[in-house]
Amino acid sequence: MNGIRLATLFALSAAALTTSCKSNQMKIERLPYPETPRGEVVDNYFGTEVADPYRWLEDDNSEATAAWVEAENAVTQDYLRQIPYRDAIRERLTELWNYPKQGSLSRHGDYYYYFYNDGLQNQSVLYRTGDPAAEGEVFLDPNSLSDDGTVALADLSFSEDGRYLAYAAAASGSDWVEIRVMDTRTGELTQDRINWVKFSGAIWAPDSEGFYYSAYDAPEKGVFSSQNQFQKVYYHKLGTKQEADRLVYRDDAHPLRYNNAWPSEDGRWLFVIASEGTSGTEILYRPASGGRFSVLLAGFAHDYAPVDCINDQLYVMTNDGASNYRLARIDLNAPAGLQDVIAENAENLLTDVSPAGGYLMATYLEDAQSKVYQYNYDGTLVREVELPAIGTAGGFGAKREATDLYYVLSNFTSPATVYNYDLETGRSFLYKAPQVNFDPDRFVTEQVFYTSKDGTQVPMFIVHRKDLKLDGKNPCYLYAYGGFQINLTPGFNPSAILLAEQGGIYCVANLRGGSEYGEQWHRDGMLDKKQNVFDDFIAAAEYLIEKKYTSSEKLAIAGGSNGGLLVGACEVQRPDLYAVCLPAVGVLDMLRYHKFTIGWGWAVEYGTSENEEQFDYIYKYSPLHNIREGVSYPATLVTTADHDDRVVPAHSFKFAAALQHAQGGDAPILIRIESKAGHGAGKPTSKRIDEAADTYAFLFWNTDTKYKPVRK
Structure with a gap:
């Protein structure tokens, strides 16, 4: 890139291109895409040569990349501002977002x-x-932590006696956090300050005199892109400097592992939960007084999550011998194996177990909807919690001495509602219900089951107005994730209401790769079976078209992160099936994802290009590497952010550049690059509304959908 004048290289031509999705709409004059140089980089993977012409876009600190980002944003914003109802959509989204939460x-x-x-x-x-x-x-x-709302709380925890609050603050959406401590008596900050922490908060010791945390060494360069290695566990004593913190655990033999501390509430034991990726854990333990750590539950074939530790009995939730998970215990003085406390439910997935008032509250998923049960510590069932509505419930944890707790319940047409639950009587009482700016009675949520390519039945939620006509003319937003054991359950989204108000359809498909139906459902969508996930998503689109909910001319597919990979892969595999593709912060370069920040942690899910067998199946679906020149791709709006240090923005940069180069049709290929934002967590409300407004304006325009003002 040396010697090339950036002003010339990235200048936008005065000539404009005319684009329109349908002849009955006004025309949008799209600016030409920036000229994006194609380099000569070629990698050899086990005898297969793979070109990587946009490798230079991986350097997020270069002037060339900065100029390209600016030029691409200029094209995108010029296009979006020409959509006549963009401001009206933003105004309505603001109204829908504006309710007390x-x-x-x-x-x-x-x-x-x-x-x-x-x-x-x-x-x-x-x-x-x-x-x-x-x-x-x-x-x-x-x-108050920033002028523009871009500093967010990533984690907070109270000391056992309630005197101190430790919070982890993240700036501009980064995964890096700073831990600060407040004295709850005065509300003042203490002098304690902990930096270079990632994927950890403060885990208080039972004596409330200090806390454990996990941190990396300060990166020498590439704070938002360099690979993170050797996560270590420290103990911080209140009132001291970070430099004096005691190293509790390190693993010099395995640089690519996560390590997090978990002390028992009675102060007798200290555990370290280790993992090599996003699934599979190992639990090590020792007396809290000191000594060497020993392996209690070996990794990494199964998941083990500590729940409680009483009388030297560790209670863990695990899928070891139980695809749908079970609660088991192990004797720390004579660890001879796990014994069932709550046996596996053959039909429904156990998603959480929380102690509360001397009981264990167990949450299950039944066809992706919450069911909650109250147990004694010996595993006897006390009762099923009668939830006030169908949806997603959470928050069933409380102190050991508690007699009640507060939980939240939400679904697609009802925001989070807070209930008080009496642990002795099992009764729920409404505590706080939100007042929203729409009529929920106008809408309905269906759950359907459709058949994927290999015959698997896959569930999908469909939200729409009650007066919907199945004529194939409805704009449709199909969302999914499909990976990392992530379950998609009913939850409120103002954007879904906006779409449904306009006669559109909002759909969420529960693809394999999640764990809605247990660990086997997860494993059937990972590694060499990842194509099942894409087949499930494609089948969802085909079902919606076949049943006349929508048509290819009206269908948009969307997903973020691993869901961005999903959208990218399905776009290049079936470009004929959709009108609009919306990959957000996606993992799109499957051959190099593991080389940045904590991408190595996803290898257990995807495999990597450094393994010959895994390279073979990854290469076949990697979105970036399966773009074909001259193909007519759907209208595409790629979204990412400059501070995304989870899935670095280079994925989106390279994918957008390659699609723009290859596009054989007239549909626009745009990229929207947010500033002072990250992977999504902690994004300010104002930025969320702006991004949603741009996304739905793009969707409406490219599905030939007219936006109609909502009658108040």
């Missing part, structure tokens, strides 16, 4: 704490109250 309450010391957002605050605020019936007071406002 309250989280569940949890007690620490003498106070109940909860998050609250008055409607459009960029970050929700932490409140507290001594009486749940009384109005709370602001305790910690993350909006």
Whole structure:
């Protein structure tokens, strides 16, 4: 790139290209794409030569990349601002977003704490109250941590006695966090400050005098792109500097592992949960007083998640011998194997077990919807919790001495509603219900089951107006994820309501790769079986078209992160099937993903190009490497962010450049690159609304859908 004048290289031509999805719409004058030089880089993978012409876009610190980003954003924003109803969509999304949002309450010391957002605050605020019936007071406002709402809370934890709060703050969406400590008596920050922490918060020791955390060495360069290695566990004593923190655990033999501490509540034991990726764990243990760590439950073929430790008995949730998970215990003084406490449910997935008031609260998924049961510690069933509505429930944890707890319940047409649950009687009482700016009774949610390519039955939620006509003329937004044991359950999204108001359809498919139906469902969508996930998604699209919910001219597919990979792969495999593709922060270069930040942790899910057998099947579906010149690809809006240090933006840069180069049709290929934002967590409300407005304006325009103002 040396010697090339950037102003010339990336200048936009004065000539404009005319694009329109249908002849009855006004024309949009799209600016030409920036000239993106194609380099000569070629890699050899086990005898297969693979060109990587846009390797230079991986350098996010170069002037050339910065100029390209600026030029691409200019093309995208010029296109979007010509869509006549873009502002109207943003206005309606703002109205739908603007309702009071309250989280569940949890007690620490003498106070109940909860998050609250008055409607459009960029970050929700932490409140507290001594009486749940009384109005709370602001305790910690993350909006005060930055001028533009781009600093967010990634984690928070209270000391056992409730005197201290440790919070982890992330700037601009980065995975890097800084841990700070507040004295809850005064509300003032202490002098404690911990840096270079990633995928960890503060885990308090039972004596409340300090906490454990996991950190990396400070990166020498490439803070947002360099590979992270050797995560170590430290203990921090309150009132001391980070440099004095005690190293608790390190594993010099395995640089690519995560390690996190977990102390028993009684102060007798200290555990380290280790993992080599996004699934599969190992548990090590030792007396809290000191000594060497020993392996208690060996990794990494199964998952083990500690739940509680009482009388030297460790309770763990595991899929060891149980695809749908079970709760088991092991004697720490004589560890001879796991014994069942709550046996595996052959039909439904166990997703969580939380201690509460001397009970164990177990949450299951039944066809991707929550079921909750209350157990004694010996595994006897107390009762099924009668949930007030169908949906997704969470928050069933509380202190050992608690007599009640607060949980939240939501679904596609109802935002999070807070209920109080009496642990002795099993009764739920409405605590706080949100007031929203739409009529929920106008909409309905269906759950259907469709057949994938290999005959597997796959569930899908479909949200629409009750007066929907199955005539194939409805715009449709089909979303999925399909990986990493992530379950997609009913949850509220203002954008879904906006689409349904306009006669559109919002769909969520529960593809293999998640664990909605247990670990086997996950394994059937990973490694050499990853193509099953794409087949499931393609089959969902075909079902919606066959049943006349929509048509190829009206269908948009969307997904983020691993879901961005899903969209990219399905776009290049079946470009004829959709009108619009919306890959967000996607893993799109499958041959090099593991070389950046913590990408190595996904190898257990995908495999890597460094293994010959795995290279063979990864290369066949890698979105970047299966783009073909001259093919007519759907209208595509790629979205990413400059501070994404989970899936680095180079994935999206290279994919967009390659699609623009190869496009054989008239549909636009655009990329929207957000500034001061990351992978998605903690994104300010204002940025979420702006991105959603641009996405749906692009969808409506390229499906020939007219936006109609909503009658108040």
